Amino acid sequence: MNSKNSRKRLLPSLLLSLFAAAAAPDANAQFSGVYVFGDSLSDAGHYRGFLAAAGVPAALVPIMGRYTTNPGPVWSEIISQYYGVTPGPSNASGGNIFAQGGSRIDSLPGVNIPPGQTSRPISTQVTEFLARGAVDPGALYAMWGGANDVFYNLAAFSGGAITQAQLQTNVLAAATAEIGQIGRLRAAGAQYILVFGLPNIGGAPAFAGTPTSGAVSALSAGYNTTLFTGLRGLGINVIPVDTFALFNEIVASPAAFGLTNTTGMACGAFPPVTTPATANSLFCYTGNLVAPNADRTYAFADSVHPTTASHAILADFVKSLIEGPSQYGLLAEGAVQARESHIRSISDGIAQGRQKSAGKWGVFFGGDQTNFDVDFATAAPSLETSSRAGTIGVTLRASDSVVLGAAYGHSRNRGTFNDNLGDYKLGEHVFSAFAGLRMGGFHGAAMASIGDLELGGVKRHVRLGTALRTAESNTEGTNSSFYLTAGYDFAIGRFTIGPVVSLTTQNVSINALEESGAGVANLRINEQSRKSEVWSLGARASMTFGNWTPWVRITADEEQRDNMRNISAMPISMAATGSSYEVPTFRPDSSYLTWSVGVTGMITPDIGLSAGYYQVDSRNGIKQDGWNGLISFHF
Numbered sequence: 001m002n003s004k005n006s007r008k009r010l011l012p013s014l015l016l017s018l019f020a021a022a023a024a025p026d027a028n029a030q031f032s033g034v035y036v037f038g039d040s041l042s043d044a045g046h047y048r049g050f051l052a053a054a055g056v057p058a059a060l061v062p063i064m065g066r067y068t069t070n071p072g073p074v075w076s077e078i079i080s081q082y083y084g085v086t087p088g089p090s091n092a093s094g095g096n097i098f099a100q101g102g103s104r105i106d107s108l109p110g111v112n113i114p115p116g117q118t119s120r121p122i123s124t125q126v127t128e129f130l131a132r133g134a135v136d137p138g139a140l141y142a143m144w145g146g147a148n149d150v151f152y153n154l155a156a157f158s159g160g161a162i163t164q165a166q167l168q169t170n171v172l173a174a175a176t177a178e179i180g181q182i183g184r185l186r187a188a189g190a191q192y193i194l195v196f197g198l199p200n201i202g203g204a205p206a207f208a209g210t211p212t213s214g215a216v217s218a219l220s221a222g223y224n225t226t227l228f229t230g231l232r233g234l235g236i237n238v239i240p241v242d243t244f245a246l247f248n249e250i251v252a253s254p255a256a257f258g259l260t261n262t263t264g265m266a267c268g269a270f271p272p273v274t275t276p277a278t279a280n281s282l283f284c285y286t287g288n289l290v291a292p293n294a295d296r297t298y299a300f301a302d303s304v305h306p307t308t309a310s311h312a313i314l315a316d317f318v319k320s321l322i323e324g325p326s327q328y329g330l331l332a333e334g335a336v337q338a339r340e341s342h343i344r345s346i347s348d349g350i351a352q353g354r355q356k357s358a359g360k361w362g363v364f365f366g367g368d369q370t371n372f373d374v375d376f377a378t379a380a381p382s383l384e385t386s387s388r389a390g391t392i393g394v395t396l397r398a399s400d401s402v403v404l405g406a407a408y409g410h411s412r413n414r415g416t417f418n419d420n421l422g423d424y425k426l427g428e429h430v431f432s433a434f435a436g437l438r439m440g441g442f443h444g445a446a447m448a449s450i451g452d453l454e455l456g457g458v459k460r461h462v463r464l465g466t467a468l469r470t471a472e473s474n475t476e477g478t479n480s481s482f483y484l485t486a487g488y489d490f491a492i493g494r495f496t497i498g499p500v501v502s503l504t505t506q507n508v509s510i511n512a513l514e515e516s517g518a519g520v521a522n523l524r525i526n527e528q529s530r531k532s533e534v535w536s537l538g539a540r541a542s543m544t545f546g547n548w549t550p551w552v553r554i555t556a557d558e559e560q561r562d563n564m565r566n567i568s569a570m571p572i573s574m575a576a577t578g579s580s581y582e583v584p585t586f587r588p589d590s591s592y593l594t595w596s597v598g599v600t601g602m603i604t605p606d607i608g609l610s611a612g613y614y615q616v617d618s619r620n621g622i623k624q625d626g627w628n629g630l631i632s633f634h635f
Contacts, residue, residue, distance in 0.1 A: 031192065033096065033139035034085045036076040037125045037181070038196075040067040040101035040305060042144050044077050046089040047101060047282065050114055055273055056283065063285060067101055069266050069295030070285040072308025076142065078315035083140060090128065098125035101282065104148045105177040111148040111155075114282065126181050135189040140322075143182055144196035144241075146223050147304070149174035154216065171219050175226035179234065186236055192583065194318065195231070195238040197224035199247040205265055206303035220244060228577040239321055240579040242571050245520040246317055250299055250310070257313055258466030259299050266294035267301050281305045313465040320462045320521050322583050324471075325567040327417060327460060328513075329585025330374065330383050332530035334413045334426045335453055335479050335508045337624070338387055341368035342409040342430055342449065343483050343504065344628050345391035348610040350436035350445050351600050352632035353395030353403040355608055362634040364608075366391040368411075370626035374586060387413035393432075395632075403436040409451075420468075422460040428453050428479065441498065444486035453477035453510065462521040471518035473525075477510035487540060497541040500553065506532040514572065526568035526580065533560040536594070548601035555594050562590035592619045598628075608632040 036042050048065030056064060063071035073087075076097050080087035088095035102110030102119035110119030120128070122145045150171055157167040178195075185193060201207060202217030224244055231238055251262045267284035269276045274283055281301035289295060295308045306314065345366030353362050368389040375382045393407030413426040430451030437444045453476060460471040487500035508530040515522040538555030566582040598612025609631055616624040 031083045031138060031140040033136055034076075034080040034083055034087075034142070035129060035139060036080075036097045036099050036142045036144075037122050037129070038076075038099035038142070038144035039103045039122075039148050040099075041147065041196075042074060042076040042097065042099035042142070043067055043101045044074060044087055044089045044095070044097040044099070046091055046099070047114055047117060048089070049091075050117055051283075053116075054114065054283075056270075060285060060287075064283065067281045067301070067305040068284070068311055069281065069289065069298075069301045069307045072295055073311065074306075075311045075315040075318065078312065079140075079142070079318055082315070082319065090125070098129055099144070100125070102148060103145065104152060105145050105174045105181065107149070107152075107174075107177075111151045122178070123181055126184055130184070130188055135185070137189045137191045139190070140192050140194065141185055141190045142194035142196070143178065143185075145178055145181075146171075146174055146198050146227070147201060150198070150201060150216070150219055150223065154212075154219075168219070168222065171223055172226045175223045176230060178227055179230045179236070182231065182238060183234065183236060193238045194241055194321075195227070196241040197227065197244050199243040200251075201304070203247060203251055204304045205263060205300050208263060225577065228574065228579050232578050237581050238579075239581045239583065240571060240574050240577075241318060241321065242520060242573045243314070245573040246314070249520050250313065254299065256467045257309075257464060258296070259309060260297045261294075262299040264290070264298060265300055265302050266290060266298035266307050309465060316462075316464045317521065320464075321523075321569075321571070321581075323421075324460055324462070324521075324523050325525060325569040325583050326585045327421065328525045328569075329528065329565060329567045330415070331424060331426065331455060331458075332508045332510055332528060333374070333383075333586060333588070334372070334385055334387070334415055334424075335428065335477065335510070336506055336530060336532055337370055337372045337385070338389060338411040338413050338426065338428050339430070339449065339451070339479055339481050339506055340504070341370050341387060341389035341411060341626065341628070342391055342407075342432065342451075343447065343481075344368055344612070344614070345389070345409065345630060346393060346405075346407055346432060346434050346447055347445065347485075348598075348600065348612070348628065348630040349391070349393045349395060349405065349407065349632065350403050350434060352608040352610060352630065353397055353405060353436065354438060355602055355632075356397055356606075356634045358397050358399050360397045360634050362395040362397075362608075362632050364391075364393050364395065364630055364632035366393075366610075366628065366630035368626060368628040371624065373623040374588075375621045375623070382418040383415055384418065385413055385415040387411055387426075393434075401437055401439050405434050407432045407434065417460075420461055422458075422470075424458040425456050426453065427456070430479070441489045441491065441496075442486070443489065445484075447483045448481070449483075450480045451478065453479060453508075455510065455513070458513065460515065460518070462518050464521065469518040469521060471515035471522055473513040473515045475511045475513035477508065479506060479508045481506040489540075489542075494544045495541070496543070497539065500536075500538055500540045500555065502536045502555070504532070504534045504536070506530075508532075520571075520573050522572040524570045524572055524575070526570070528565075528567055530565065531561045534558065535560065538594075546601075547603075548599055550597070550599040552597045553595065557592050557594055559588070559590040562587070588622060589619045593617045606634045608634070 045065035077087040102113040106123035270283035389411035391409040395405035432449040434447035485502035542551035596614035
């Protein structure tokens with residue numbers, strides 16, 4: 001470590017040790033693990049050990065074994081890697097993906113299992129996972145099942161083993177059984193659970209264009225309704241993945257997703273294991289595609305399984321469900337920073353109000369420019385913001401000791417999410433009443449503020465494969481705050497130095513918003529709140545030169561309202577089921593350091609001027625600084 005960094009970290013450490021509270025966890029809220037349960041749609045290679053015995057050359061075994069256009073990853077692998085987890089099937093050392101091709105929810109036998117192999121129901125997968133030990137509440141969990149229960153019961157119905165009524169009853173019973181497995185995970189402590197609905201199976205190549213296509217689509221939709229309304233009825237909130245609606249959009253507009261074929265199969269024969277008529281994605285790779293780049297242009301690898309391109313689209317969709325609400329959580333942080341700008345201007349206004357004798361009135365005009373950037377080290381979106389705030393206020397030197405006043409402020413904050421993920425505009429109108437006190441070396445001030453927030457032009461860019469959609473929305477909110485500070489100046493000639501302490505509380509509330517323009521990716525973000533309670537302790541020093549007093553202040557700051565904050569959302573496509581969910585959003589470090597320098601003085605006996613610069617240090621992934629200036633007139 002170089003000496004410059006050592007000095008930078010030593011001073012914050014010494015000051016922050018004045019606080020008894022422990023430092024908060026890392027600033028960015030990330031999942032501590034990813035665990036997946038399901039069938040072939042999520043299988044990361046459970047049957048890979050079987051391939052050699054089936055006649056697959058040894059050189060191909062490591063790159064095959066998924067139910068897709070190998071060696072492309074399936075969605076479960078993409079999401080695991082996105083959140084920093086090395087993916088692998090659970091039958092490999094340390095594997096986190098329990099999903100297995102052919103698995104039903106809680107019944108045997110499985111469906112289309114490779115010869116000589118067996119499949120575990122999802123219920124068994126969950127049991128195996130729970131046997132590993134305590135469940136991590138900070139991890140991400142996922143479950144995608146039910147398709148094989150549909151296939152199994154369709155085959156039984158076609159063979160005359162069950163009636164049409166029994167077919168529907170059995171499929172809906174499987175949905176109820178899946179609710180039970182999700183409930184086991186939740187009861188064990190899982191907090192964030194992705195639950196995938198069935199895609200429109202009737203539209204897959206295995207059924208599309210056949211007389212049964214509509215009935216199979218209805219079965220898929222019925223399964224999803226039973227699944228998500230059942231979860232809602234039991235109060236089990238999950239992150240719902242509407243694959244049914246996503247599939248329908250892909251089929252309706254394949255070119256928008258970079259696809260050219262939604263009816264054929266990308267995988268060809270793999271002699272002597274499969275023929276063109278029995279092509280199976282388990283034995284599919286770049287060497288037996290039906291056309292060059294079919295893994296990137298076809299929607300389906302075989303009659304029911306997605307290609308690499310489709311899995312990438314699905315993974316992007318999952319990311320949008322998680323990262324979208326997390327992005328919106330940062331809107332409240334912009335409101336917090338805007339209020340701090342207003343407080344700095346009023347503090348300078350109080351200082352100027354003390355420059356004249358009792359009974360004098362004054363008016364001041366202040367401006368503040370602030371930059372607040374959040375740079376996540378992991379998958380969450382980074383943010384760059386720039387805000388400009390203006391304040392106009394009036395003061396009355398009520399007595400030799402007391403300054404009273406009121407002020408109005410307006411700020412404009414522009415935020416941009418990196419990687420072309422979107423942007424927003426935040427405006428605030430705020431009204432404040434304040435008072436300042438000075439008696440000998442003691443000085444103090446208090447101010448109460450309330451403001452209206454206007455969030456306009458909110459845009460979230462959603463990438464789904466090659467498609468980039470823009471979800472737009474607008475909303476409003478409020479922010480009420482209270483600021484209290486006190487200190488004591490010890491004078492040594494023209495030089496003063498002394499301790500300062502302050503408390504800043506804020507209560508930000510942002511109304512619900514609904515997106516439009518992004519199709520299946522549109523979200524409703526429910527009302528969110530951000531409470532802040534910052535205690536600051538430090539020192540202030542100044543020296544007077546005629547009419548001018550330069551000063552410096554440094555404080556150690558501690559955010560007391562530092563609990564993890566979740567944002568509640570709901571896919572608009574699933575409004576009928578009321579499938580709202582929560583995901584964690586940005587959590588800044590609770591302990592940090594603020595230093596500032598400035599100068600205040602009188603240009604003429606009735607005109608005052610102040611200017612200052614501040615910077616926040618020791619916050620992981622955050623860069624924050626700003627300039628402020630103020631001019632006052634006394635009469």
